[in-house]
Amino acid sequence: GAGVSQTPSNKVTEKGKYVELRCDPISGHTALYWYRQSLGQGPEFLIYFQGTGAADDSGLPNDRFFAVRPEGSVSTLKIQRTERGDSAVYLCASSPSSGGQGEQYFGPGTRLTVT
Amino acid sequence: GENVEQHPSTLSVQEGDSAVIKCTYSDSASNYFPWYKQELGKGPQLIIDIRSNVGEKKDQRIAVTLNKTAKHFSLHITETQPEDSAVYFCAASREYKLSFGAGTTVTVRA
Numbered sequence: 001g002a003g004v005s006q007t008p009s010n011k012v013t014e015k016g017k018y019v020e021l022r023c024d025p026i027s028g029h030t031a032l033y034w035y036r037q038s039l040g041q042g043p044e045f046l047i048y049f050q051g052t053g054a055a056d057d058s059g060l061p062n063d064r065f066f067a068v069r070p071e072g073s074v075s076t077l078k079i080q081r082t083e084r085g086d087s088a089v090y091l092c093a094s095s096p097s098s099g100g101q102g103e104q105y106f107g108p109g110t111r112l113t114v115t
Numbered sequence: 116g117e118n119v120e121q122h123p124s125t126l127s128v129q130e131g132d133s134a135v136i137k138c139t140y141s142d143s144a145s146n147y148f149p150w151y152k153q154e155l156g157k158g159p160q161l162i163i164d165i166r167s168n169v170g171e172k173k174d175q176r177i178a179v180t181l182n183k184t185a186k187h188f189s190l191h192i193t194e195t196q197p198e199d200s201a202v203y204f205c206a207a208s209r210e211y212k213l214s215f216g217a218g219t220t221v222t223v224r225a
Contacts, residue, residue: 097211101147104149104213106159106161
């Protein structure tokens with residue numbers, strides 16, 4: 001079946017601009033996660049959704065970052081006033097587990113470059 | 116929070132030989148330990164995982180061992196093939212938040 005998809009695959013933006021990154025999870029998966037991966041490092045947790053609500057947003061670096069999942073499926077990560085330090089690959093993962101801990105399946109990521 | 120350390124950072128093996136990657140974790144409450152393989156330009160792919168009530172798990176050429184007392188776990192790949200070349204990440208969690216190691220770049224020499 002179809003895996004997690006993310007769009008766009010690449011995004012180049014100027015410092016100070018606003019960007020939106022989209023994630024389509026595996027159909028039926030109730031849990032959705034966003035991670036950020038900098039070059040040469042492992043992914044770092046940003047936010048976890050269970051259904052429509054953000055169950056844990058403790059990994060968001062500051063209030064310029066925000067994510068939504070209004071209908072419990074597609075999620076959008078929004079970054080305001082982008083900075084060069086925001087450049088990274090943003091990964092989305094989904095899981096069939098409704099209780100929290102289950103296998104997480106990742107999408108291909110969106111490579112964000114802030115110039 | 117959880118801290119996961121992974122060694123080695125790079126590993127070069129001859130085709131057909133075995134590869135071993137080791138990870139340690141800090142949070143004794145962690146109970147789920149997945150391993151991911153990431154190829155260039157792609158997202159991490161789950162290859163095997165183990166939960167804390169199991170000491171070892173095997174899937175064809177891949178095996179994972181867990182020592183909860185010592186808080187370390189390892190990935191073993193036997194009979195390596197060129198397509199095993201990739202970056203491998205270990206991770207640990209106790210609920211839903213995965214904490215990843217820094218990755219191991221595995222190169223299989225033909």
